[in-house]
Amino acid sequence: MEFIRVSFDPDDIRDVIASGNVIGPTETELTLPPNYYVISLSGAGYTPPYQYVLVSGTLPGDPLNVRFSRI
Amino acid sequence: MRVGYLLLCLLLAGGCTSTHFENTPLRAGEANPDRRSIVPANPDRPVILMTFSGGGSRAAALAESVLREMAATRYAASDGGHVLTEDVKLISSVSGGSVTSAWFGLHRDAGHPDGDLDDLRNDFLTKDNMAALELDAVNPITWFGLVTGRITRIEAEEALFNQRLFHDATLAALNQPGRPYIALNATDMAGGETFAMIPRRFDDVCSNYDALPIATAVSASAAFPILLTPVSFQNFSEGCAGQLRSGDWIKFDLSNPYTPYFNLPEYKEARYANDLRRGPNAFRDIRYLYFLDGGLADNLGAQSLRTAMIAPYDDAGVLRAINQGKIRRLVIIAVNARSDPKVKLYQQQSQPGLIDQINTVTGVPIDANTASLQIAQSGLLDELSSAAAQAANQAKFGEMKVYGITVDYDQIPGDSPAHRQLRDEAKNVPTAWTLTGPQLQVTEEAGRFLFRRHPCYRALLADLQAVQPPAAQETEMPDIPCATERRNAKSVPGS
Numbered sequence: 001m002e003f004i005r006v007s008f009d010p011d012d013i014r015d016v017i018a019s020g021n022v023i024g025p026t027e028t029e030l031t032l033p034p035n036y037y038v039i040s041l042s043g044a045g046y047t048p049p050y051q052y053v054l055v056s057g058t059l060p061g062d063p064l065n066v067r068f069s070r071i
Numbered sequence: 072m073r074v075g076y077l078l079l080c081l082l083l084a085g086g087c088t089s090t091h092f093e094n095t096p097l098r099a100g101e102a103n104p105d106r107r108s109i110v111p112a113n114p115d116r117p118v119i120l121m122t123f124s125g126g127g128s129r130a131a132a133l134a135e136s137v138l139r140e141m142a143a144t145r146y147a148a149s150d151g152g153h154v155l156t157e158d159v160k161l162i163s164s165v166s167g168g169s170v171t172s173a174w175f176g177l178h179r180d181a182g183h184p185d186g187d188l189d190d191l192r193n194d195f196l197t198k199d200n201m202a203a204l205e206l207d208a209v210n211p212i213t214w215f216g217l218v219t220g221r222i223t224r225i226e227a228e229e230a231l232f233n234q235r236l237f238h239d240a241t242l243a244a245l246n247q248p249g250r251p252y253i254a255l256n257a258t259d260m261a262g263g264e265t266f267a268m269i270p271r272r273f274d275d276v277c278s279n280y281d282a283l284p285i286a287t288a289v290s291a292s293a294a295f296p297i298l299l300t301p302v303s304f305q306n307f308s309e310g311c312a313g314q315l316r317s318g319d320w321i322k323f324d325l326s327n328p329y330t331p332y333f334n335l336p337e338y339k340e341a342r343y344a345n346d347l348r349r350g351p352n353a354f355r356d357i358r359y360l361y362f363l364d365g366g367l368a369d370n371l372g373a374q375s376l377r378t379a380m381i382a383p384y385d386d387a388g389v390l391r392a393i394n395q396g397k398i399r400r401l402v403i404i405a406v407n408a409r410s411d412p413k414v415k416l417y418q419q420q421s422q423p424g425l426i427d428q429i430n431t432v433t434g435v436p437i438d439a440n441t442a443s444l445q446i447a448q449s450g451l452l453d454e455l456s457s458a459a460a461q462a463a464n465q466a467k468f469g470e471m472k473v474y475g476i477t478v479d480y481d482q483i484p485g486d487s488p489a490h491r492q493l494r495d496e497a498k499n500v501p502t503a504w505t506l507t508g509p510q511l512q513v514t515e516e517a518g519r520f521l522f523r524r525h526p527c528y529r530a531l532l533a534d535l536q537a538v539q540p541p542a543a544q545e546t547e548m549p550d551i552p553c554a555t556e557r558r559n560a561k562s563v564p565g566s
Binding site for chain 2 (some may be wrong): 003005018019024025027028029032033034035036056
């Protein structure tokens, strides 16, 4: 298993969507199988609209960090 | 002469008759919603995911004995008192195990937390089901039906399951809020893929999940090759008018050059789903599907459990619930009824004959594949428990404890004459739809014995402060830690 942490706004927790599927919330470490994913968030008002990331070689406690910003 | 020809057709070509396709298409606007959820009503309560292996009535009885122990085990949570069978959220099963999983999925509800296991025992496990099938098979009317194609050998099994167990209920009865996910696994005999009878998979062939009789789905999972004819499905994907789940993940994985290298199992799954959906650049042109016993591809039911646990696209949503911190105690129970009868080959000086070789060719690859899947499943549980311990408070799943429980005859120790007798008798029970009284008794005794003494089950009972009734002649439990729990450095609040 691999690990990713998606940051956006700690006061506005969103669903993290990996290649079309909700895998968990923002602002916390998430586990998922290794793969190349297109990451987006639920709702609107964030940028970039999606990010392509390769999730591999991560460790629990040392996840891949992905950041989205408010528009 | 003519009768001989017809019988030859029956044996060699499945009857030389027209095929009866058992599934129905999704009509315009129809969908296959999944109405179940694995999220516990209360985070204090465990989430229990199970696999039941194949092995005819031996497997059905072993699974029943484990469920019976769970139904007798009581604990208190903040929302009241419960028994462990209330917390079973998913069962992935094969062949004989599918009889028990489908029964439990149909009958476990608030009023019957044990799933009416006494009725399963009385209506099926204690019956001479083989005699019922053979009586049908020697009945001239049945033979006429078989030869003329009015019925097939698999339909005789379906009729037996329907009459004794499922009484015309369809999969819609399993697919209701509050019921456990039941994945009845068959083998797609052309491609060798596991075909799980779940709503998502029915989307892939544009077929109505809710409409299929449970007896048919169980028969597909338990269509022992050669003895039984396959269960036949038609692929209705061409021009499908139903409302299907999004196939975005399929398109993404198939166009993604990384997936074949970083997650080959998911790539293969995407390719199979695309083939079934008759999507672009299909690898196989799948118009019809013929299902044999799920044990041919995976005799544990481990593949569907793994997909349910970690695939982001699976309806069960276990991965999502783990990431949301909704599961604090994840319990995986694998019930493996693999028999291991004494063989004479070790004492035989002459070269083995054709029958011995056929037995080896049909049995050894399945056992070897099963062993590989067991190793993969143990590895996944180790990864999850280790991740929970290491991520600690940086992840919501940092509070999760993992209990990996296996019920396997090989765990019966040979340390006393009584244990050796139990082991040898349990391993000698044949694969059939009938158990003698002593065979049923020894199978249930072995299930109780193995389940109650498993270190991870003992750890779960201790953590839940659960109470189980004493068992007769139970010897002292081994002082062995739970292999999947010991890496969890952090204790669960309230435990």
